Amino acid sequence: MLLLNTRFSNDKSTPGKTRGRRARGLVEIAQPPKRGISLHLKATPYLAALSLILPACDHQQLPSDIELSQDLGTTVQDIAFTSDRNGNEDVYLMTLVPGNAPLNLTNHAGRDTDPAWSPDGTQIAFTSYRDGPGDVFLMDASGEQVVNLTNHTAFDGFPAWSPDGSTIAFTTYRDLNSEIYLIDIATGEMRNLTQHDCFDILPVWSPDGARIAFVSRREHNWDIYVINIDGTGLTRITHDDGIDVEPTWSADGSRIAFASMRDGNDEIYVINVDGTDPTRLTFDQAFDGFPAWSPDGTRIAFTSLRDGNEEIYAMNPDGSELSRLTDSPANDRFPRWRPRPH
């Protein structure tokens, strides 16, 4: 789940400490940002009691002894992700072949997180706090040519790159409530897409570039919405009293995977873009969040605390064939698949 205003913890908190720290952050998401406090979204594990009895289901039971595996069952692809394994948050790149250690792309003392690939796989947009309360930066996939794209005193972050490569959508607090803005990379021209006085966060582009899915609390509950790029056609996708966040489109554009607490703890779900057939994919009492659908449509990567610290996993879009992709005592989160060259 998502939090604002919390710091990445370098200590290896007990689940109880983690729950308390992040629960405070979840409360803060509803509050206006305070001066000097950065806006940042965080995983919120264990908000439900750990003793919660999960509802019975006929879903395939996941194996309890998942081996570390970098065999995705598909073609080799790279994943950018966020980790604090070097002492502070940086954006890393892992190549999913055995023996390859993740490469630290940002390697900066400031917080660097939330990678988003350019559609040709040559650049990464990311959120960095190195210049203040959060800006969208660009860099080459090698970590070079770092540029501050937004350069504004208010928070700007959570970038998403348009499929045609021309535009980046991002979350911004410059209007004193969070909105989704679109910025033309070449000209710097910006447009407020959401224009609503409630929270609008976490944009992701549809594969055809025509729509953006995002998260809003405009109906007093966190839900997934879809809107056309011209600002028309706003549609609410999720209709559940639980917190529904972190959308990611399927490659064919027909479905959206997301994270939700609707069943009492953070789990990954998938739903048709018309709002029908919500289906739960993960069944673990630990935190599961930050889903990312692979460009070839065959896998969904996500973050989970099921092995005691945040690691990145991948599964089929029906929840089967789970594999773990990272093996570090640090927090590894926010996976984003590198697009394959066209």
Ligand SMILES: [Ca+2]
């Ligand atoms: Ca850093």
Ligand SMILES: [Ca+2]
């Ligand atoms: Ca808003």
Ligand SMILES: [Ca+2]
């Ligand atoms: Ca879970």
Ligand SMILES: [Ca+2]
């Ligand atoms: Ca880890």
